Amino acid sequence: MNDIIKLTLVETVDLIKTKQVSVKEIIETYIKRLQETEKFNMLSEKNYAEALNLADKADSKKTEDFRPLEGIPIAVKDIFCTKGNKTTASSKMLNNFVAPYESTVTRNLKEAGSIVLCKTNMDEFAMGSASDTCFQGEVINPWTDDFSKPLTPGGSSGGSAAVIAASGACFSLGTDTGGSIRQPASFCGNVGLKPTYGRCSRFGIIAFASSLDQAGPITKTVEDAAYALTHMASWDKNDSTSVNVPLPNLLKNIKEGVRGLKVGIPKEYIIDEMSDEIQKLLQTGSTWLKEQGAEILEISLPNTKVALPCYYIIAPAEASANLARYDGVKFGFRADGPFRDLNDMYCKTRGEGFGKEVKRRLLIGTYVLSSGYYDAYYIHAQKVRRKIVEDFNDAFKIVDVILSPTAPSDAFVLGEKKEDPINMYLNDVFTVPSSLAGLPAISVPAGLSNNNKPLGLQLISSKFTEDTLLKTAYALEKAASFSFTPSLDK
Amino acid sequence: MFIEKKVTKKIAFLARIGLTEKEEEQFSRDLSNILKWMEELKKVDVKNIEPLRNVNETQLIERDDAKSFKNISQDELLSNAPKKNGKFFTVPKVLE
Numbered sequence: 353m354n355d356i357i358k359l360t361l362v363e364t365v366d367l368i369k370t371k372q373v374s375v376k377e378i379i380e381t382y383i384k385r386l387q388e389t390e391k392f393n394m395l396s397e398k399n400y401a402e403a404l405n406l407a408d409k410a411d412s413k414k415t416e417d418f419r420p421l422e423g424i425p426i427a428v429k430d431i432f433c434t435k436g437n438k439t440t441a442s443s444k445m446l447n448n449f450v451a452p453y454e455s456t457v458t459r460n461l462k463e464a465g466s467i468v469l470c471k472t473n474m475d476e477f478a479m480g481s482a483s484d485t486c487f488q489g490e491v492i493n494p495w496t497d498d499f500s501k502p503l504t505p506g507g508s509s510g511g512s513a514a515v516i517a518a519s520g521a522c523f524s525l526g527t528d529t530g531g532s533i534r535q536p537a538s539f540c541g542n543v544g545l546k547p548t549y550g551r552c553s554r555f556g557i558i559a560f561a562s563s564l565d566q567a568g569p570i571t572k573t574v575e576d577a578a579y580a581l582t583h584m585a586s587w588d589k590n591d592s593t594s595v596n597v598p599l600p601n602l603l604k605n606i607k608e609g610v611r612g613l614k615v616g617i618p619k620e621y622i623i624d625e626m627s628d629e630i631q632k633l634l635q636t637g638s639t640w641l642k643e644q645g646a647e648i649l650e651i652s653l654p655n656t657k658v659a660l661p662c663y664y665i666i667a668p669a670e671a672s673a674n675l676a677r678y679d680g681v682k683f684g685f686r687a688d689g690p691f692r693d694l695n696d697m698y699c700k701t702r703g704e705g706f707g708k709e710v711k712r713r714l715l716i717g718t719y720v721l722s723s724g725y726y727d728a729y730y731i732h733a734q735k736v737r738r739k740i741v742e743d744f745n746d747a748f749k750i751v752d753v754i755l756s757p758t759a760p761s762d763a764f765v766l767g768e769k770k771e772d773p774i775n776m777y778l779n780d781v782f783t784v785p786s787s788l789a790g791l792p793a794i795s796v797p798a799g800l801s802n803n804n805k806p807l808g809l810q811l812i813s814s815k816f817t818e819d820t821l822l823k824t825a826y827a828l829e830k831a832a833s834f835s836f837t838p839s840l841d842k
Numbered sequence: 843m844f845i846e847k848k849v850t851k852k853i854a855f856l857a858r859i860g861l862t863e864k865e866e867e868q869f870s871r872d873l874s875n876i877l878k879w880m881e882e883l884k885k886v887d888v889k890n891i892e893p894l895r896n897v898n899e900t901q902l903i904e905r906d907d908a909k910s911f912k913n914i915s916q917d918e919l920l921s922n923a924p925k926k927n928g929k930f931f932t933v934p935k936v937l938e
Contacts, residue, residue, distance in 0.1 A: 448922070449922055450921065450922060452914055452918045452919065452921070452922070453914065549897050549898065550897075550898050563895065563896055563897070589903070589905045589906070590905060592903055592904065592905065593896060593898065595898055596903075655886065657882065658882055658883050658885075658886055661879060661880040661882050661883045662883060664876065664879075664880065665880060665883070672857060676858075679858075680924055681923075681924075681931055681933055682919075682922070682923055682931055683922035683923060683924075684922070684924065685924065686924035686925060689934065690934075691934045693934060693935075693936070694933060694934055694936055695858065696934075697933065697934050698858040699854075699855070699858050699859060699860035700860050702857070702858050702859045702860065703859050703860030703861060703862075704860075706859065708865075711859055711861075711865070711869070712869060712872055712873075714857050714859060715850070715853050715854060715857060715859070715869055715873060716873065716876060716877075717857075718853050718856050718857040719845075719853050719873065719877075722853065722856060728884075729880070731893050732883060732884070732888060733883060734893030734894050734895060735886075735888035735891040735892070735893050735894070736883055736886050736888060737893075737894045738891050738892060738893065738894035739886065739888065739891060741894060741897065773872060773875075773876065774875060774876065774879055788897075789897060790897030790898065815897075815898075
């Protein structure tokens with residue numbers, strides 16, 4: 353059944369539940385697909401033997417015992433600890449690390465019946481926007497036509513987005529710190545959902561910037577994203593920042609439409625770096641929502657311009673603290689000796705174990721936290737962060753949802769921005785502000801660029817209103833009726 | 843903002859990251875550029891604004907002061923160690 357991989361998550365759940373096809377056939381079909389698409393370097397770990405075992409177990413069950421995600425093959429970003437699997441964060445530092453425990457999000461998904469098919473490559477420790485800082489080599493976007501100029505899938509969750517574009521799993525897991533789910537989803541033509549900060553437990557997710565990191569699904573459709581998040585989110589005592597706010601029913605009203613909904617477009621998001629085609633896309637998106645009865649309003653988020661530099665102080669500062677644990681003692685990589693002393697071992701281990709972008713960010717983070725600069729940079733950035741949050745609070749007094757592009761461009765050629773960090777950081781210009789404010793946001797595929805590559809539109813809503821966010825995203829998706837897929841076998 | 847090589851060296855030691863000479867030069871340039879780009883932030887008036895550490899400020903909870911990992915054995919914990927000796931992690935000599 354060649355059409356299996358074309359189905360959405362919700363359709364596959366139904367197919368399994370009604371026993372129209374065995375779980376084994378589904379798993380085998382997806383494994384075959386992943387084997388055919390190895391040239392995109394999406395996978396860090398293949399879990400095929402265990403997946404087939406689990407498929408047999410699922411098939412021996414009675415349908416009334418089926419769980420909500422029974423037999424659903426998923427791809428997991430290699431930043432989630434999955435017990436017994438290598439979990440590397442795409443770093444030399446963790447290249448041999450086998451997780452001795454399970455992250456809460458993957459535990460929730462496994463308990464709901466899903467089957468982990470593979471782990472996916474990413475930017476090292478989630479630091480990047482192109483999946484080109486990966487120790488195992490760069491990930492290639494399946495939308496690439498000319499392999500002499502391979503396109504980036506975006507990052508940091510590039511492998512997870514690429515897998516969905518290549519129809520290699522029913523859905524995948526990403527993490528988003530400043531746009532790491534939404535931007536790759538935009539570049540690969542998928543739906544990427546970053547929930548409210550605290551919705552999904554961070555327990556067992558290798559930490560980058562703890563006040564920002566959040567897990568979310570990458571899917572083919574908005575409805576799939578709602579279904580997946582429903583089984584990922586939980587309040588978890590092992591993560592003191594996870595929240596005890598019940599998740600609204602995300603599927604119940606998803607198709608009810610946007611009549612009467614107020615949608616804001618921030619005037620500060622119309623920036624110089626934005627190309628004509630992105631401006632046009634935004635215009636089209638707002639027309640789509642207006643035609644379905646939404647009211648479009650211009651709003652102002654005055655501190656938008658400083659969100660990026662604010663983020664690039666806070667995230668590296670938190671990273672420099674989080675990554676202090678990689679010392680070559682209890683786990684991970686250690687450089688070859690002999691060493692003069694313990695400090696020499698630390699310096700050599702971390703100098704050899706971390707890649708260039710990670711080192712760059714750890715140096716920035718250490719600098720802004722160092723004596724004499726702490727108040728001027730770090731505390732100042734935390735104050736600016738509060739102003740950015742207040743901007744959104746004011747906006748959500750007027751509107752229900754905010755519409756913007758997801759990224760300032762379509763997928764660019766790998767390596768193009770690698771030597772220019774600030775230019776690379778600009779990829780996150782539309783996604784970082786909502787990250788700083790901990791807001792739920794989603795990227796929905798909305799059209800093709802002049803180069804025939806996917807472009808996404810982003811929606812942002814107020815905290816804990818994923819239901820409103822998804823309802824709006826569904827309306828946008830319906831109007832866009834994005835049905836393009838990469839022509840993989842060219 | 844210009845970051846001299848000796849500042850980069852100092853920061854790198856604070857972060858316990860050994861750098862090659864070439865890296866010291868490159869990161870000095872990168873840090874200079876990035877910090878210059880961050881100057882924009884200083885223009886924001888933050889008088890009487892409290893720093894924000896967690897977007898869900900009222901929600902912080904404490905977990906029980908108990909073991910998080912009840913089922914992990916000593917062998918499992920040691921299994922990822924780059925160097926070990928019997929039941930111990932080993933490191934270079936610390937005391938003379």
